[in-house]
Amino acid sequence: MLPADLDALRTAGLDDRAIHDATQVIAYFNYINRVADSLGVEPEDFIQPWGIS
Numbered sequence: 140m141l142p143a144d145l146d147a148l149r150t151a152g153l154d155d156r157a158i159h160d161a162t163q164v165i166a167y168f169n170y171i172n173r174v175a176d177s178l179g180v181e182p183e184d185f186i187q188p189w190g191i192s
Contacts, residue, residue, distance in 0.1 A: 148158050
């Protein structure tokens with residue numbers, strides 16, 4: 140991340156609170172996916188892979 144990245148988000152209409160909240164959600168999903176991968180958790184059967192209808 141560089142200051143220019145934050146500027147782009149602000150230009151897109153996000154305020155500091157929205158940037159903070161998005162960062163928290165993105166970081167959590169990154170963390171939980173790494174934990175699931177390391178433990179060998181299998182995806183749920185009812186969840187379709189991206190791009191498949």
